[in-house]
Amino acid sequence: MTPQAPVQPPYHQGSRTVQARVGVRDLADHVGRSIGNGIRPVAAAFLELQPMLVIGGADPAGAVWASLLTGEPGFVRATGPNQISIAGGVRRADPLARALAKEGAPVGTIALDPRTRRRMRLNGRARPTPRGLAIEADQVFSNCPKYLQKRELPAGAMSDRPSAPRHGVKLTGDQRVFLAEADTFFLATVHAEGADASHRGGNPGFVRVTSPYTLEWDDFPGNSMFLSLGNLATDPRAGLLFLDWVTGTSLQLTGTARTEYGDDGSRTVRFTLAEVVQTLCASPWSWTAPEYSPANPIQED
Secondary structure (H helix, E strand, O other): OOOOOEOOOOOOHHHHHHHHHHOOHHHHHHHHOOOEOOOOHHHHHHHHOOOEEEEEEEOOOOOEEEEEEEOOOOOEEEEEOOEEEEEOOOOOOOOOHHHHOOOOEEEEEEEEEOOOOEEEEEEEEEEEEOOEEEEEEEEEEEEOOOOOOEOOOOOOOOOOOOOOOEEEOOOOHHHHHHHHOOOEEEEEEEEOOEEEEEEEEOOOOOEEEEEOOEEEEEOOOOOOOOHHHHHHHHOOEEEEEEEOOOOOOEEEEEEEEEEEEOOOOOEEEEEEEEEEEEEOOOOOOOOOOOEOOOOOOOOOO
């Protein structure tokens, strides 16, 4: 496969605004040189080992969602220097199904491997194929292992099939407890030229559910690119995906998010819910209990 070609500049005005506000623009320029549109052999090999992929984008009504795709390792693979294929695609009942049935849908993806604390992001344009989906890459890059909880995947999958999705416009009591106990979620955001999917992690309690319609989390120091917060600075639509790593149950939330900046340099993202979708056994995989990342900030009582 061809070497990864650098994309310059990799940031739009929203990311530039946040980088300047936080004072990391020079660092962001340095880190941004790792963003390209080619899939290196090591990245292709990593993808073929993954049993799951998260994809983010907007549905035909404009709501942004993060969705879970799963399969036997090899269901995601590089099929060219700038393209991946995803066998099976999304389920018909998934909120993104209609959008991904059309060619050219902007999407962001993230492949996260809890076993090795590695992750890879690929953003581009999707098109349906007879086997599922193909995505032509605009941006390909990896992130550091910060805030990734380590989990193992015992041999074998659960036998239950995904349930019919249950839709709601507010969080139930059980869902609020589930979110408050989460140590990981995925965040989908969009901008005028595309979409992005990223990861957020921390010790249980790092997500604070403030009402049946709202939740918040602190934005921990990361790679200084501020792709997600940059997108939110120009377009507040967002999609969140939470996963029960043992049972496979998923919660997909769509709504809007805004970032509040403290005088001490802290950042808090506040999310307002428009719709929630719960699916039992959305993932066939049952992962072990987590070994929390040593980078996770300690949550105060």
